[in-house]
Amino acid sequence: MIMSGYFKIQYVWRRLPGRYTNVMRNEAYLQKSLWKRPFHTKVTKDSSGLPVVHHSKYVCDIPANHRFPMGKFPKILLFLLRDQIITDKQVWTPDLASEELLALVHTEEYVDKFIHGKTSPEEQKRTGFSWSDGLATRCRYETGGTVLAAGIALQRGLACSTAGGTHHAFPSYGAGFCLINDLAVAAKYWMEESSQKRKVLIVDLDVHQGDGTAYIFREEPDVFTFSMHCGSNFPVRKQQSDLDVSLKDGLEDKMYLATVQAYLPSILDSFRPDLVLYDAGVDPHWDDELGKLRLTDQGLYQRDLFVIDTTVSRGIPVAAVIGGGYCNDTDRLALRHSILHRVAAQVWKKRSL
Ligand SMILES: [Zn+2]
Numbered sequence: 001m002i003m004s005g006y007f008k009i010q011y012v013w014r015r016l017p018g019r020y021t022n023v024m025r026n027e028a029y030l031q032k033s034l035w036k037r038p039f040h041t042k043v044t045k046d047s048s049g050l051p052v053v054h055h056s057k058y059v060c061d062i063p064a065n066h067r068f069p070m071g072k073f074p075k076i077l078l079f080l081l082r083d084q085i086i087t088d089k090q091v092w093t094p095d096l097a098s099e100e101l102l103a104l105v106h107t108e109e110y111v112d113k114f115i116h117g118k119t120s121p122e123e124q125k126r127t128g129f130s131w132s133d134g135l136a137t138r139c140r141y142e143t144g145g146t147v148l149a150a151g152i153a154l155q156r157g158l159a160c161s162t163a164g165g166t167h168h169a170f171p172s173y174g175a176g177f178c179l180i181n182d183l184a185v186a187a188k189y190w191m192e193e194s195s196q197k198r199k200v201l202i203v204d205l206d207v208h209q210g211d212g213t214a215y216i217f218r219e220e221p222d223v224f225t226f227s228m229h230c231g232s233n234f235p236v237r238k239q240q241s242d243l244d245v246s247l248k249d250g251l252e253d254k255m256y257l258a259t260v261q262a263y264l265p266s267i268l269d270s271f272r273p274d275l276v277l278y279d280a281g282v283d284p285h286w287d288d289e290l291g292k293l294r295l296t297d298q299g300l301y302q303r304d305l306f307v308i309d310t311t312v313s314r315g316i317p318v319a320a321v322i323g324g325g326y327c328n329d330t331d332r333l334a335l336r337h338s339i340l341h342r343v344a345a346q347v348w349k350k351r352s353l
Pocket residue numbers: 206207208281283323324325
């Protein structure tokens with residue numbers, strides 16, 4: 001195992017245990033506090049269970065033989081409802097991310113090109129998708145979903161989306177199936193939304209490095225980017241996160257989990273974030289078509305449980321997104337992604353959120 005990285009700044013902040021439990025968490029407050037923000041949502045929710053953010057437009061039409069498993073998104077929600085992990089009253093619906101929201105991270109020129117289909121064939125090829133209006137809409141709902149999940153997490157302690165984690169998008173271009181960097185948009189928005197600037201930790205455990213996110217926040221001391229990825233996977237040219245942990249091909253559950261356990265608690269205790277955004281990509285799984293690690297379902301379960309419970313137990317809100325996962329069988333893949341929500345529902349119950 002190769003491990004490298006550095007801490008940008010060692011923070012010594014007074015931690016405020018359970019601070020989010022002290023804010024008003026009722027629906028009226030939440031609705032009011034979200035009212036003037038650049039997105040809206042329907043607030044008719046069951047406050048007793050894990051909030052899950054989903055939109056039917058997380059999915060759009062792409063060619064049938066396309067490698068990107070678009071069909072997984074609605075199936076994740078269907079499986080969660082079918083298996084009674086959540087009820088439909090726990091499902092929150094995001095609105096389309098506005099151009100203003102996207103421009104927090106992306107250049108105005110790129111936002112204009114992305115929304116209006118003006119990217120060149122070369123630019124589109126780099127993203128892995130041919131541009132369509134449906135694709136742009138899908139990405140905007142997905143970004144709205146991550147921003148909303150983070151907002152709910154700040155109020156309630158924990159929330160998950162059924163999409164998100166498009167970490168290869170840079171300010172002026174998209175890459176590797178990622179057109180808009182939803183994690184960066186959410187981090188930037190919620191960091192600056194408060195009168196006292198929030199500190200955001202992005203825990204990116206997708207098998208691919210979170211290169212776009214690392215680049216976007218390379219000079220931002222209030223966002224800490226932690227990426228643990230397979231060194232030989234895309235992208236070939238890595239960026240420098242605040243902490244990169246590069247893993248060798250074929251790593252299995254035990255060593256993988258030991259590595260997460262070796263790093264995460266110390267990052268939480270030194271950086272002391274006000275919010276954690278967790279990219280729970282399932283492409284480290286042995287059966288993944290792109291990833292080169294060898295985690296099992298149980299390994300993913302243990303990983304998600306460790307990340308979420310370790311963070312929530314410190315009184316730090318967590319918003320989780322599904323990240324990457326590649327498999328022709330979208331039933332199997334959606335079930336694998338739903339491990340995240342199953343774990344989150346357990347932690348929600350255990351911690352009485
Ligand atoms: Zn990935």
